[in-house]
Amino acid sequence: MRQALPIVLAALLLGGCASHKPEDLNGTWINQKAIDEVVESGRVTQTLNKHGIELEWKLDVANQKASFSNGFEGVDGQLILNEDQWQVSTEGEEPARLTLRGDELKVANRTFGEQTFVRVKSPPAANAPLGGSFEKALYQAYLGGNWKIVEGQGKGASVRFGDTGNVTGLPGPDRFALCLAGDCATMGGSNDSLWLERNQRGAPFILKRDGDKLEIFQAVNSAQPDEMPVLAAGKRQWLLEQD
Structure with a gap:
C-alpha cells in the first residue's frame, strides 16, 4: 500500500476527482x-x-497516519484512500x-454520526500531546480573560487561567486542568470538575x-473506601466574577 499510494494520489489529482489536494488533510483539527x-x-x-468525545484529529497523509483524542486517551489508526474516499x-x-x-x-462513522472539525491556526509543537490543541482552545474560550475573587480566600485578587494549564491569583494552586472525560467525569456525575495543584500535589x-x-x-x-x-x-x- 505504501508503494502504491503516490501513484493513487497522482491519479486522483490528474483525474480531477477531488477539489482538494491530499496534503490539504494534513494537520491538527479540533471540534470547535x-x-x-x-x-x-x-x-x-x-x-x-x-x-x-472526538475532540481532536491529527492527520499525516504521507505516512498514512491518523490519530484522534477523545478527552482521556489517544487512538491511532491508518489513513487510507478507498475508492476515492479518504478513510481512517x-x-x-x-x-x-x-x-x-x-x-x-467532516468525519463520519456509525457510532458518532458526522462531526465537524476545523484546522488549528497555530500548529502544535512536534512533541505536543495529542488533544492538547483542543484543550488549549477550550481553556481560552471557557476560562480566558480576567477574573476577580469576590468571595473566598484572596478576596479582591485578579485571577487568570492560562491556556497551557497555569493559573495565577488563586491562593495556593498554580496549575489547573478541566475534566473532559474518563474516570474524572464518571466520578463527578452530572457535575463539572476542576483539578487544582501546586508542586504536583493537588485535589x-x-x-x-x-x-x-x-x-x-x-x-x-x-x-465507600473500596469504591470509585x-x-x-x-x-x-x-466565587469568581469575570471582569
Missing part, C-alpha cells in the same frame, strides 16, 4: 462546535459527551470517512459556571 456549545451552555462534560481504519472499528468541505473536515474541586460567575466548591466524596469516588459539591471555596 463542541467548544462553542460548552461556552454557550456553561457545562463541560455533559456537552462534550453529547458530541461523542482503527482496530476493531468500522472505518471513519473523511471529507473536506471548504475549510472544514479535585467541583466547578459551576453561570454567565460571568464561576463557583469553585470543595469536592465531597460520598463513596463519587464527588459532589461541598463548601464553596471561591
Whole structure:
C-alpha cells in the first residue's frame, strides 16, 4: 500500500476527482462546535459527551497516519484512500470517512454520526500531546480573560487561567486542568470538575459556571473506601466574577 499510494494520489489529482489536494488533510483539527456549545451552555462534560468525545484529529497523509483524542486517551489508526474516499481504519472499528468541505473536515462513522472539525491556526509543537490543541482552545474560550475573587480566600485578587494549564491569583494552586472525560467525569456525575495543584500535589474541586460567575466548591466524596469516588459539591471555596 505504501508503494502504491503516490501513484493513487497522482491519479486522483490528474483525474480531477477531488477539489482538494491530499496534503490539504494534513494537520491538527479540533471540534470547535463542541467548544462553542460548552461556552454557550456553561457545562463541560455533559456537552462534550453529547458530541461523542472526538475532540481532536491529527492527520499525516504521507505516512498514512491518523490519530484522534477523545478527552482521556489517544487512538491511532491508518489513513487510507478507498475508492476515492479518504478513510481512517482503527482496530476493531468500522472505518471513519473523511471529507473536506471548504475549510472544514467532516468525519463520519456509525457510532458518532458526522462531526465537524476545523484546522488549528497555530500548529502544535512536534512533541505536543495529542488533544492538547483542543484543550488549549477550550481553556481560552471557557476560562480566558480576567477574573476577580469576590468571595473566598484572596478576596479582591485578579485571577487568570492560562491556556497551557497555569493559573495565577488563586491562593495556593498554580496549575489547573478541566475534566473532559474518563474516570474524572464518571466520578463527578452530572457535575463539572476542576483539578487544582501546586508542586504536583493537588485535589479535585467541583466547578459551576453561570454567565460571568464561576463557583469553585470543595469536592465531597460520598463513596465507600473500596469504591470509585463519587464527588459532589461541598463548601464553596471561591466565587469568581469575570471582569
